[in-house]
Amino acid sequence: MKTTFKDIDDYISIQTPEIKILLEQMRQTIKKAAPEAEEVISYGMPAFKYHGILVYFAAYKNHVGFYATPTGHSEFKEELSVYKQGKGSVQFPLNKPLPLDLISKIVLFRVKENLKKKSA
Template identity: 60%
Template sequence: MDGNNFESIDDYISLFPPEVQERLETLRKVIKEAAPDAQERINYQMPTFVLHGNLVHFAAYKKHIGFYPAPSGIAAFKQELSVYKGAKGSVQFPLEKPLPYELISRIVKFRAAENIEQAAAKLNKKK
Protein backbone atom coordinates (compact mmCIF):
# COMPACT_ATOMS: atom_id res chain seq x y z
CA MET A 1 0.00 0.00 0.00
CA ASP A 2 2.99 2.30 0.21
CA GLY A 3 2.86 5.02 -2.39
CA ASN A 4 -0.93 5.15 -2.59
CA ASN A 5 -2.55 8.52 -2.15
CA PHE A 6 -6.06 8.01 -0.91
CA GLU A 7 -8.71 10.62 -1.57
CA SER A 8 -11.11 9.26 1.04
CA ILE A 9 -11.64 6.61 3.66
CA ASP A 10 -13.79 4.76 1.10
CA ASP A 11 -10.77 4.62 -1.26
CA TYR A 12 -8.61 3.27 1.54
CA ILE A 13 -11.07 0.58 2.65
CA SER A 14 -11.73 -0.56 -0.94
CA LEU A 15 -8.17 -1.88 -1.24
CA PHE A 16 -8.68 -4.67 1.29
CA PRO A 17 -10.27 -8.12 1.05
CA PRO A 18 -14.03 -8.18 1.78
CA GLU A 19 -13.68 -9.59 5.32
CA VAL A 20 -11.22 -6.81 6.26
CA GLN A 21 -13.38 -4.18 4.54
CA GLU A 22 -16.30 -5.27 6.70
CA ARG A 23 -14.27 -4.83 9.91
CA LEU A 24 -12.95 -1.45 8.78
CA GLU A 25 -16.47 -0.25 7.91
CA THR A 26 -17.75 -1.38 11.31
CA LEU A 27 -14.83 0.35 13.01
CA ARG A 28 -15.58 3.51 11.04
CA LYS A 29 -19.25 3.32 12.10
CA VAL A 30 -18.31 2.84 15.78
CA ILE A 31 -16.03 5.89 15.63
CA LYS A 32 -18.74 8.00 13.91
CA GLU A 33 -21.30 7.01 16.52
CA ALA A 34 -18.93 7.78 19.39
CA ALA A 35 -17.92 11.16 17.92
CA PRO A 36 -20.69 12.26 15.55
CA ASP A 37 -19.21 15.76 15.08
CA ALA A 38 -15.81 14.45 13.95
CA GLN A 39 -14.78 14.96 10.34
CA GLU A 40 -13.30 12.19 8.20
CA ARG A 41 -9.95 12.71 6.51
CA ILE A 42 -6.92 10.89 5.28
CA ASN A 43 -3.84 11.90 7.30
CA TYR A 44 -0.53 10.06 7.19
CA GLN A 45 -2.16 7.89 4.49
CA MET A 46 -4.57 6.51 7.12
CA PRO A 47 -8.26 6.99 7.81
CA THR A 48 -8.43 9.78 10.38
CA PHE A 49 -11.18 11.40 12.39
CA VAL A 50 -10.67 15.04 13.33
CA LEU A 51 -12.41 16.98 16.09
CA HIS A 52 -10.50 20.08 17.23
CA GLY A 53 -7.38 18.31 15.96
CA ASN A 54 -6.65 14.67 15.27
CA LEU A 55 -8.98 12.41 17.22
CA VAL A 56 -8.04 8.87 16.11
CA HIS A 57 -6.48 7.10 13.13
CA PHE A 58 -6.77 3.49 12.03
CA ALA A 59 -5.05 1.31 9.45
CA ALA A 60 -5.20 -2.26 8.26
CA TYR A 61 -2.16 -4.47 7.99
CA LYS A 62 -1.53 -8.07 7.02
CA LYS A 63 -2.28 -9.50 10.48
CA HIS A 64 -3.87 -6.70 12.47
CA ILE A 65 -5.76 -3.43 12.50
CA GLY A 66 -3.80 -0.60 14.03
CA PHE A 67 -5.73 1.90 16.10
CA TYR A 68 -4.08 5.20 17.02
CA PRO A 69 -5.91 7.21 19.70
CA ALA A 70 -2.81 9.22 20.75
CA PRO A 71 -0.77 8.43 23.87
CA SER A 72 -3.48 9.79 26.17
CA GLY A 73 -6.08 7.41 24.72
CA ILE A 74 -3.76 4.46 25.29
CA ALA A 75 -2.78 5.53 28.81
CA ALA A 76 -6.39 6.06 29.93
CA PHE A 77 -7.33 2.49 28.94
CA LYS A 78 -3.97 0.86 29.64
CA GLN A 79 -5.41 -1.97 31.74
CA GLU A 80 -8.00 -3.02 29.15
CA LEU A 81 -5.55 -2.64 26.26
CA SER A 82 -2.83 -4.66 28.02
CA VAL A 83 -3.99 -7.86 26.27
CA TYR A 84 -2.97 -6.37 22.90
CA LYS A 85 0.36 -5.43 21.36
CA GLY A 86 0.85 -1.73 21.32
CA ALA A 87 3.06 1.26 21.83
CA LYS A 88 2.79 4.71 23.38
CA GLY A 89 0.07 5.92 21.01
CA SER A 90 -1.13 2.78 19.28
CA VAL A 91 -2.66 -0.64 19.72
CA GLN A 92 -2.80 -3.64 17.39
CA PHE A 93 -6.02 -5.64 17.15
CA PRO A 94 -5.26 -9.06 15.60
CA LEU A 95 -7.37 -9.91 12.55
CA GLU A 96 -8.05 -13.42 13.85
CA LYS A 97 -9.89 -12.04 16.91
CA PRO A 98 -13.03 -9.89 17.16
CA LEU A 99 -12.41 -6.17 17.46
CA PRO A 100 -13.37 -4.76 20.88
CA TYR A 101 -15.87 -2.26 19.47
CA GLU A 102 -17.32 -1.28 22.86
CA LEU A 103 -13.82 -0.47 24.17
CA ILE A 104 -12.98 1.42 20.97
CA SER A 105 -16.17 3.47 21.39
CA ARG A 106 -15.20 4.42 24.95
CA ILE A 107 -11.68 5.39 23.82
CA VAL A 108 -13.09 7.59 21.04
CA LYS A 109 -15.51 9.28 23.46
CA PHE A 110 -12.63 9.88 25.87
CA ARG A 111 -10.49 11.41 23.10
CA ALA A 112 -13.40 13.57 21.87
CA ALA A 113 -13.98 14.95 25.37
CA GLU A 114 -10.24 15.55 25.74
CA ASN A 115 -9.99 17.43 22.41
CA ILE A 116 -13.09 19.52 23.18
CA GLU A 117 -11.70 20.39 26.61
CA GLN A 118 -8.32 21.38 25.14
CA ALA A 119 -9.99 23.51 22.46
CA ALA A 120 -12.09 25.28 25.12
CA ALA A 121 -9.00 25.90 27.24
CA LYS A 122 -7.20 27.45 24.25
CA LEU A 123 -10.22 29.63 23.54
CA ASN A 124 -10.35 30.82 27.15
CA LYS A 125 -6.63 31.73 27.05
CA LYS A 126 -7.29 34.01 24.07
CA LYS A 127 -9.98 35.95 25.94
Protein backbone atom coordinates in the same frame (compact mmCIF):
# COMPACT_ATOMS: atom_id res chain seq x y z
CA MET B 1 0.20 -0.91 -2.28
CA LYS B 2 -1.42 2.44 -2.96
CA THR B 3 -0.18 5.13 -0.58
CA THR B 4 -2.37 8.14 -1.32
CA PHE B 5 -6.09 8.01 -0.74
CA LYS B 6 -8.71 10.65 -1.40
CA ASP B 7 -10.95 9.50 1.46
CA ILE B 8 -11.76 6.61 3.79
CA ASP B 9 -13.93 4.90 1.17
CA ASP B 10 -10.93 4.88 -1.17
CA TYR B 11 -8.72 3.41 1.58
CA ILE B 12 -11.21 0.66 2.44
CA SER B 13 -11.89 -0.17 -1.22
CA ILE B 14 -8.43 -1.69 -1.77
CA GLN B 15 -8.55 -4.04 1.24
CA THR B 16 -9.47 -7.73 1.26
CA PRO B 17 -13.15 -8.53 1.91
CA GLU B 18 -12.41 -9.68 5.48
CA ILE B 19 -10.48 -6.54 6.34
CA LYS B 20 -13.10 -4.32 4.69
CA ILE B 21 -15.67 -5.65 7.17
CA LEU B 22 -13.44 -4.88 10.15
CA LEU B 23 -12.56 -1.40 8.90
CA GLU B 24 -16.23 -0.59 8.32
CA GLN B 25 -17.05 -1.81 11.84
CA MET B 26 -14.31 0.43 13.20
CA ARG B 27 -15.49 3.36 11.10
CA GLN B 28 -19.15 3.02 12.13
CA THR B 29 -18.22 2.66 15.80
CA ILE B 30 -16.14 5.85 15.67
CA LYS B 31 -18.88 7.72 13.77
CA LYS B 32 -21.48 6.66 16.33
CA ALA B 33 -19.28 7.78 19.24
CA ALA B 34 -18.32 11.07 17.55
CA PRO B 35 -21.07 11.95 15.03
CA GLU B 36 -19.73 15.49 14.52
CA ALA B 37 -16.23 14.29 13.67
CA GLU B 38 -14.93 14.71 10.15
CA GLU B 39 -13.49 11.78 8.22
CA VAL B 40 -10.03 12.53 6.83
CA ILE B 41 -6.93 10.82 5.55
CA SER B 42 -3.88 11.80 7.57
CA TYR B 43 -0.43 10.22 7.30
CA GLY B 44 -1.95 7.93 4.66
CA MET B 45 -4.45 6.46 7.16
CA PRO B 46 -8.13 6.93 7.88
CA ALA B 47 -8.63 9.36 10.74
CA PHE B 48 -11.41 11.22 12.48
CA LYS B 49 -11.00 14.87 13.34
CA TYR B 50 -12.95 16.92 15.87
CA HIS B 51 -11.11 19.97 17.17
CA GLY B 52 -7.97 18.07 16.24
CA ILE B 53 -7.37 14.44 15.42
CA LEU B 54 -9.32 12.00 17.58
CA VAL B 55 -8.07 8.64 16.29
CA TYR B 56 -6.46 6.96 13.31
CA PHE B 57 -6.82 3.37 12.13
CA ALA B 58 -5.13 1.27 9.48
CA ALA B 59 -5.14 -2.19 7.93
CA TYR B 60 -2.13 -4.50 8.09
CA LYS B 61 -1.50 -8.08 7.09
CA ASN B 62 -2.32 -9.56 10.52
CA HIS B 63 -4.04 -6.78 12.42
CA VAL B 64 -5.95 -3.53 12.40
CA GLY B 65 -3.89 -0.74 13.91
CA PHE B 66 -5.63 1.77 16.14
CA TYR B 67 -4.02 5.05 17.15
CA ALA B 68 -5.70 7.19 19.79
CA THR B 69 -2.61 9.28 20.49
CA PRO B 70 -0.70 8.40 23.61
CA THR B 71 -3.36 9.81 25.96
CA GLY B 72 -6.13 7.60 24.61
CA HIS B 73 -3.95 4.56 25.13
CA SER B 74 -2.64 5.52 28.55
CA GLU B 75 -6.16 6.25 29.83
CA PHE B 76 -7.30 2.73 28.85
CA LYS B 77 -4.01 0.99 29.62
CA GLU B 78 -5.60 -1.88 31.56
CA GLU B 79 -8.29 -2.69 28.97
CA LEU B 80 -5.74 -2.50 26.14
CA SER B 81 -3.14 -4.63 27.96
CA VAL B 82 -4.41 -7.81 26.27
CA TYR B 83 -3.35 -6.44 22.85
CA LYS B 84 0.06 -5.97 21.31
CA GLN B 85 1.03 -2.31 21.53
CA GLY B 86 3.58 0.22 20.43
CA LYS B 87 4.00 3.83 21.45
CA GLY B 88 0.60 5.34 20.78
CA SER B 89 -0.69 2.29 18.91
CA VAL B 90 -2.55 -0.91 19.55
CA GLN B 91 -2.92 -3.94 17.29
CA PHE B 92 -6.26 -5.70 17.06
CA PRO B 93 -5.66 -9.17 15.53
CA LEU B 94 -7.69 -10.07 12.46
CA ASN B 95 -8.72 -13.44 13.88
CA LYS B 96 -10.64 -11.93 16.82
CA PRO B 97 -13.63 -9.58 16.98
CA LEU B 98 -12.81 -5.90 17.33
CA PRO B 99 -13.43 -4.55 20.86
CA LEU B 100 -16.03 -2.10 19.58
CA ASP B 101 -17.28 -1.04 23.03
CA LEU B 102 -13.72 -0.23 24.09
CA ILE B 103 -13.05 1.65 20.84
CA SER B 104 -16.20 3.69 21.46
CA LYS B 105 -15.10 4.54 25.02
CA ILE B 106 -11.69 5.62 23.79
CA VAL B 107 -13.21 7.85 21.09
CA LEU B 108 -15.58 9.46 23.61
CA PHE B 109 -12.59 10.10 25.89
CA ARG B 110 -10.69 11.72 23.01
CA VAL B 111 -13.71 13.91 22.11
CA LYS B 112 -13.85 15.20 25.70
CA GLU B 113 -10.10 15.70 25.74
CA ASN B 114 -10.13 17.71 22.49
CA LEU B 115 -13.05 19.83 23.71
CA LYS B 116 -11.14 20.59 26.95
CA LYS B 117 -8.09 21.64 24.94
CA LYS B 118 -10.25 23.83 22.70
CA SER B 119 -11.83 25.68 25.61
CA ALA B 120 -8.54 26.15 27.48
